[in-house]
Amino acid sequence: MTESYLKAKRRQKKLEKQIIGNADLDSRNKQLVLIEESIEKVFDKAIKKIQDADRNSDYSKLISSMLEESIRTIGTPDIIIQTNSKDKSVVQSLLSKFSGATLSNDVIDCLGGIKVQSKDGTMKFDNTIDARLERLKPLIRKDIASKFGR
Incomplete structure (x- = not known):
């Protein structure tokens, strides 16, 4: 195997790791946004319940x-x-x-x-x-x- 072939393989592996890392990061960010949106919905529902609560x-x-x-x-x-x-x-x-x-x-x-x-x-x-x-x-x-x- 030639040296240029080995360099190309190393670049390919490096690029592959970057792509996978970016995809993982993007996936985690989207998950955090979904969790935050869900939390806000829960807070909104709780606030609505509190507003409508009987003063018993x-x-x-x-x-x-x-x-x-x-x-x-x-x-x-x-x-x-x-x-x-x-x-x-x-x-x-x-x-x-x-x-x-x-x-x-x-x-x-x-x-x-x-x-x-x-x-x-x-x-x-x-x-x-x-x-x-x-x-x-x-x-x-x-x-x-x-x-x-x-």
């Missing part, structure tokens, strides 16, 4: 735990609570459990949950469902992607 006793328990968490986070029970129009009556019904807490007349635009601030305005905590979802999205995405081996 289980939901009231959720709001109560959000209030407790918010008070712990801010470090004082003297708080002003903001919520959306759907949750206003739920929060109002829980106020007697939380002395020092006041419900603001202002409503906020959110799926549900609460925003609180200390009465002196120095501390604020966004404990809305929207904010919680945003804080958890990266972990949820990572968990779902790991199920697909990515």
